[in-house]
Amino acid sequence: xxxxxxxxxxxxxxxxxxxxxxxxxxxxxxxxxxxxxxxxxxxxxxxxxxxxxxxxxxxxxxxxxxxxxxxxxxxxxxxxxxxxxxxxxxxxxxxxxxxxxxxxxxxxxxxxxxxxxxxxxxxxxxxxxxxxxxxxxxxxxxxxxxxxxxxxxxxxxxxxxxxxxxxxxxxxxxxxxxxxxxxxxxxxxxxxxxxxxxxxxxxxxxxxxxxxxxxxxxxxxxxxxxxxxxxxxxxxxxxxxxxxxxxxxxxxxxxxxxxxxxxxxxxxxxxxxxxxxxxxxxxxxxxxxxxxxxxxxxxxxxxxxxxxxxxxxxxxxxxxxxxxxxxxxxxxxxxxxxxxxxxxxxxxxxxxxxxxxxxxxxxxxxxxxxxxxxxxxxxxxxxxxxxxxxxxxxxxxxxxxxxxxxxxxxxxxxxxxxxxxxxxxxxxxxxxxxxxxxxxxxxxxxxxxxxxxxxxxxxxxxxxxxxxxxxxxxxxxxxxxxxxxxxxxxxxxxxxxxxxxxxxxxxxxxxxxxxxxxxxxxxxxxxxxxxxxx
Amino acid sequence: xxxxxxxxxxxxxxxxxxxxxxxxxxxxxxxxxxxxxxxxxxxxxxxxxxxxxxxxxxxxxxxxxxxxxxxxx
Numbered sequence: 001x002x003x004x005x006x007x008x009x010x011x012x013x014x015x016x017x018x019x020x021x022x023x024x025x026x027x028x029x030x031x032x033x034x035x036x037x038x039x040x041x042x043x044x045x046x047x048x049x050x051x052x053x054x055x056x057x058x059x060x061x062x063x064x065x066x067x068x069x070x071x072x073x074x075x076x077x078x079x080x081x082x083x084x085x086x087x088x089x090x091x092x093x094x095x096x097x098x099x100x101x102x103x104x105x106x107x108x109x110x111x112x113x114x115x116x117x118x119x120x121x122x123x124x125x126x127x128x129x130x131x132x133x134x135x136x137x138x139x140x141x142x143x144x145x146x147x148x149x150x151x152x153x154x155x156x157x158x159x160x161x162x163x164x165x166x167x168x169x170x171x172x173x174x175x176x177x178x179x180x181x182x183x184x185x186x187x188x189x190x191x192x193x194x195x196x197x198x199x200x201x202x203x204x205x206x207x208x209x210x211x212x213x214x215x216x217x218x219x220x221x222x223x224x225x226x227x228x229x230x231x232x233x234x235x236x237x238x239x240x241x242x243x244x245x246x247x248x249x250x251x252x253x254x255x256x257x258x259x260x261x262x263x264x265x266x267x268x269x270x271x272x273x274x275x276x277x278x279x280x281x282x283x284x285x286x287x288x289x290x291x292x293x294x295x296x297x298x299x300x301x302x303x304x305x306x307x308x309x310x311x312x313x314x315x316x317x318x319x320x321x322x323x324x325x326x327x328x329x330x331x332x333x334x335x336x337x338x339x340x341x342x343x344x345x346x347x348x349x350x351x352x353x354x355x356x357x358x359x360x361x362x363x364x365x366x367x368x369x370x371x372x373x374x375x376x377x378x379x380x381x382x383x384x385x386x387x388x389x390x391x392x393x394x395x396x397x398x399x400x401x402x403x404x405x406x407x408x409x410x411x412x413x414x415x416x417x418x419x420x421x422x423x424x425x426x427x428x429x430x431x432x433x434x435x436x437x438x439x440x441x442x443x444x445x446x447x448x449x450x451x452x453x454x455x456x457x458x459x460x461x462x463x464x465x466x467x468x469x470x471x472x473x474x475x476x477x478x479x480x481x482x483x484x485x486x487x488x489x490x491x492x493x494x495x496x497x498x499x500x501x502x503x504x505x506x507x508x509x510x511x512x513x514x515x516x517x518x519x520x521x522x523x524x525x526x527x528x529x530x531x532x533x534x
Numbered sequence: 535x536x537x538x539x540x541x542x543x544x545x546x547x548x549x550x551x552x553x554x555x556x557x558x559x560x561x562x563x564x565x566x567x568x569x570x571x572x573x574x575x576x577x578x579x580x581x582x583x584x585x586x587x588x589x590x591x592x593x594x595x596x597x598x599x600x601x602x603x604x605x606x607x
Contacts, residue, residue: 224536292573320543343543344573376571381545383598445572 029067029084033109041107046201047245049089049106052139052178055249056102057093064091066124071117076148083110086118087142090125092134095253098261098268101129104139107179111143114185118146119156122188123163130167133262137252140189140202141179157184164191169364172259174252177202177238178245182226183211190237193361194255194313197228197238198248204231204238236317236350254311258325258332259365266366267332274306276329276505283497287413287438294340297322300372300412301335304328304501310335314354320344321351323358325367329505334362337372338423340413347422348379349392355422356395356532359403368406368511370504373423374413376445394533396422400429402530406511410500411435411482411491417444426490431514432507434500435482435491442484446476538580540603542596546570550592551602557585559605566590566602583607 002017013021030050032038038048047055054060069086071078087109092101103125105112112118122138129136145153164173168191175189177197186204189195197204205226212218212225224230231238240255242248260267280303287295302308305326312324319342326335336355338345347355362369378384378393400407400421408431409424420441421428435441443449450471451458461467478484485491495503546568553565559579566577587604590596 292569294573294575340573341576344571344575346544346571348543376573379544379598381598383545447572 025068032084032106033082033087035108037108037111045244047178048108049104049112049139049141052245052249053089053091053093053102053104055246056137056139056252057091057095057100058097062091062093062102064089066090066121069117069121071115071146071149073115073146073149073152075150078148081110083115085109086115086121087112088118088121090121092128095256098256099132099134100137100256101125101132101134102137102139105141105179107141107143110146112141112179113143113146114153114156115146115149116152116156119153119160123156123159126160126163126167126173130163130170133171133264135172135174135256135259135261136167136192137174137176137256138189138192139176139178140181140204142181142185144180144183144185144208157187160188161191164188168193169263171262172256172365174255176248176252177204178248179203180208180226182206182208194239195231195237196240196242196248196251196255197231198242198245199228201245202242202248203227232314232316234317236314236354239313241316255325258311258327258367260367263365269330269332270327272306272327272330274329277502279498280304280501281498283500286497287436291413291440294344296341297337297339297345297372297374297412300500301326301337304504305335306330313358318348318350318354320346320348321355323354328370328501328508331508332367333504333508334358334367334369335372336369336423338375340374345375345414346377346379347375347393347396347419348384349387349389352378352389352392352394352396352422356399359396359399363399363403363405366405368408368508369403369424371409371424373409373411373415373419375416375419375423376414377417377419378422391533393418393422397428398530398532400424402532403429404514404516406508406514407431408504408507408511409433410504411439411441412497413438413440414445415439415441431511432503433485433491434493434495434503434507435485436497436500437482437494438497439482439485439491439494440480441482441491442479446472446480449475449479535606537586538583538605538607539601540565540577540580540605542568542577542598542600542602544568544570544575545597546575546595548590548592548594548596548602549574551588551590553585553588553603555585555588559583559585568596577602579605581605581607 002013004011067085088105090103173192175192175195180203182205203226209222228241232241301310310326322337322339424430454471458464458468482494549569550567561582563579568575583605586606
């Protein structure tokens with residue numbers, strides 16, 4: 001520290017000393033926290049908090065704010081504690097040319113623990129991003145709550161949760177799990193739009209293994225309790241799994257490219273060499289002739305999307321419903337598709353939750369939606385009913401009914417019963433419905449229908465099996481096709497599979513200026529929001 | 535050794551069991567085919583490992599969530 005000079009009214013330092021003092025303070029903060037932690041992590045091949053930001057932002061350049069922020073706790077020796085940048089770096093920079101706000105928790109600075117001012121920095125970054133209309137990315141790597149600060153830490157969590165909720169639907173928010181994020185703090189990533197979890201290093205959970213062991217006696221490893229399988233496969237809270245930290249950051253950039261910076265913009269359209277009217281002959285051969293044989297719906301998605309590219313969301317969870325982003329003629333589009341090779345493509349509780357939140361995200365950020373339908377219906381049985389399939393399934397109906405973005409439905413095969421609306425049809429809000437000649441659009445499968453309508457006739461028949469077969473065939477011939485729906489105008493056209501991409505692109509062109517006043521029902525009566533079944 | 539189970543995603547009838555106890559399986563190998571919701575559903579190994587137990591036989595009805603097989607890895 002430089003020498004104080006005296007003058008009659010007080011003391012001062014020379015300019016050059018003041019400048020040097022700034023440089024010294026800055027260097028100390030930029031070196032981050034505990035050198036041993038930094039070294040240990042470097043040896044383990046991990047990036048430090050600043051290297052992660054450099055990787056995220058174009059040319060590794062970012063504008064940092066709040067580097068001098070400091071906690072104000074004095075208990076338990078905290079008055080002597082040096083915590084560079086309060087254990088979290090807040091920064092703004094460009095990602096693929098567009099501004100993004102981010103924070104990166106620094107595990108070397110008092111284990112990246114979350115104290116009052118740590119939390120304040122995070123909440124401020126989100127608040128700033130919301131007001132300026134730029135996406136937010138949080139890089140989580142923290143030892144949890146800074147217990148030395150007591151009530152002050154507790155309060156800061158509330159600021160963070162409230163701020164991110166207020167920003168929800170205004171700017172895209174993406175969480176990266178690049179270290180531990182355990183305890184109530186884990187609500188922070190979960191309440192964002194997307195969670196990307198790095199294998200081996202990223203952990204999330206309401207409580208870690210030690211707490212679980214002492215409180216409820218459960219013996220479980222951190223990896224099993226809070227690792228990527230726990231959330232990508234079991235809980236459905238990790239949307240994207242990354243091989244490591246670098247991959248997590250790369251995937252965040254890839255995801256951002258599909259999204260607008262805020263809810264006032266359209267998603268960024270890019271140039272593509274893939275012809276919008278490209279025909280796809282192989283789609284004509286994809287479906288098996290037998291309606292009970294499954295096929296891989298992802299083959300349809302990659303066949304019709306620009307350059308065959310598909311960015312899947314929640315790919316390991318509720319695989320019977322596929323969600324993700326693709327581009328059509330350069331436009332980002334959200335895809336919601338049944339997957340017949342997984343649980344018959346049935347809509348169950350998890351699939352409904354997964355689909356509904358994805359649809360609502362796309363609607364909030366002006367991303368058109370395309371469905372690819374081959375669904376036998378919502379799941380039935382006591383197990384499903386008692387698990388609340390009606391309540392969960394209703395989320396899809398709410399999401400479609402409330403959606404204001406362009407909505408296009410391609411009915412590939414089965415579109416039965418409640419799933420007809422659950423997968424988007426005209427009555428629930430589709431702008432266009434196109435069906436393949438293989439489509440079977442009706443209230444229920446022929447065998448079920450025949451067994452109800454002709455129950456008595458079959459029962460009293462001298463040859464019940466023969467009567468049943470005849471009636472099933474009759475019902476099937478009349479109803480299990482796309483033409484009745486087209487005759488009523490519920491299906492706009494029957495198209496050959498090879499023309500699917502062409503029709504989707506035409507529809508998207510036509511719907512480019514679709515506008516529905518948000519926040520109103522069709523009767524223009526003010527309301528806060530619809531009461532979706534949660 | 536950790537265990538993963540292969541569970542029936544839906545209630546239905548077991549059409550074919552593709553593995554037996556002691557078989558070495560790779561992730562995504564076919565384990566069992568169930569007929570349900572008018573569709574043939576094939577269940578795959580969630581991990582690479584050894585089949586520790588097969589709990590069903592062809593022709594049997596299973597409920598959603600029933601354990602079909604246990605794989606040790």
